[in-house]
Amino acid sequence: MTDAKSPFVVEGKLADNERLKRESRHLRGTIEQDLQDPLTGGFTADNFQLIRFHGMYQQDDRDIRAERAKQKLEPLHNVMLRARLPGGVITPQQWLVIDKFAEEHSIYGSIRLTTRQTFQFHGVLKPNIKLMHQTLNKTGIDSIATAGDVNRNVLCTSNPVESEVHQQAWDWACKISEHLLPKTRAYAEIWLDGEKVESTEQEVEPILGDTYLPRKFKTTVVIPPQNDVDVHANDLNFVAIAENGKLIGFNVLVGGGLAMTHGDTSTYPRKADDFGFIPLEHTLAVAEAVVTTQRDWGNRVNRKNAKTKYTLERVGVENFKAEVEKRAGVTFAASKPYEFTGRGDRFGWVEGIDGKHHLTLFIENGRILDFPGKPLKTGCAEIAKVHQGDFRLTANQNLIVAGVPADQKDKIEALAVQYGLMQPSVSKQRLDSMACVALPTCPLAMAEAERYLPDAVTEIEALLDKHGLANDSIIFRVTGCPNGCGRAMLAEVGLVGKGPGKYNLHLGGNREGTRIPRMYRENISEQEIMAHLDELLGKWSAQRQPDEAFGDFVIRTEIIKPVIDSARDFYD
Incomplete structure (x- = not known):
């Protein structure tokens, strides 16, 4: 699909992933043959990568890897599946099916709510993979395109309070998700025993192309004033603009992303650029135009520089925007005014304008499991048995019991x-x-994240109390590697894993999620991190201006320089 004559196409030897996609027969590979192989619990050769396009990652339990090697056993291969749930909306009936499968067929028995506003199964062994897909399909859920070089699960602000605007925004999130899905029948053929296409030559991928996108692509729909989906972590964002309680269109933001590579200064987090406003009727055309422009102009030579954010930096924002306008047949108007005031979830009960009530539950790390004295998984299932509304999974890993009538509260x-x-x-x-x-299941993790967070927060709570800040907080995030899943690069205090027990400490993001933090200390221990925070929180307590947030304080007092243009000053 790429126009080889375009001056914006990167020339050179293509990355091997491009060969893999080209030879995959539209994502089929030899996955079916691998499923029948009893000699290994994993997937081999190209299939290890191809299953990602079907929403799965091959993993193993790294805690027992060495012990299994001593026993001359291969790692305990299993898959993590990430479901496709545009906007994170799910019915109680679907929840009960998910709960039952996790209980019976996952090594860990848990449901994991993710920052991509969906759920993950961890620890599903090869004999149960097909059953997993078929079980989900029967309840109306799939995992198509939740990983790989495609547009992934589309996020939408979890805000049921303004019910009419939220419903409209969620509808658009679903439409965008469906419009940008791969058209190949590979998923249905392999996992659902669907009728096979006689010749894959007949299949066409009109939007994604026969070799799909150069790299992963993330899309959101966000309803101000809540930036709960962190727009600057995503390639494409539709900022909902409402008038008189009705959605009239979107401001379009393009080119955000947080992933980077340690030691490679050609990689960096980047905020999205505001392209302008479009009325609702142009939404799908603009979404398609952004995706196809990135498809054709994205870097297929160097995957580390293949995301949309690098394409914009390389070709120029105005050139990219003009190409989108040409392909979509629209002209962006000036952006409509909006403001983000926060990005956290609203915990406890809130009442919507339709009189329905919504209960947001805090799920630490999004891990739904029966813990000693805290049987969260059983509790969610019991609520699902009686709840008459739906559930909303948030991009902050929490759960909303939405649409509760007053007499059911x-x-x-x-x-x-x-x-x-x-x-x-x-x-x-x-x-x-x-x-x-992160550990023990993510193969990319360099340091702990989920398992470290509870104790780290307890230490920070003690420091806040020590300095008279017990009623305050900081946006604190931990990610086990620099790939950005925990969105640490939009935190006031962000830890990025560097090695066992070691992190890079970043400071200076803001509460609204519109500023990228800068590295303050590199490769330091957990003890050193807390020592630095002790000193910094003490200064914040003594020198802050009224209601000044921590991230704003460290910028104002020049403890850290703000990141103005991360492509040029992030490593200064």
């Missing part, structure tokens, strides 16, 4: 309290903290 709350889903005291700091999965 007491019953839902009683169950939430009984099973530890509503606790009498959760600090503001814990609510404002987040981590990716």
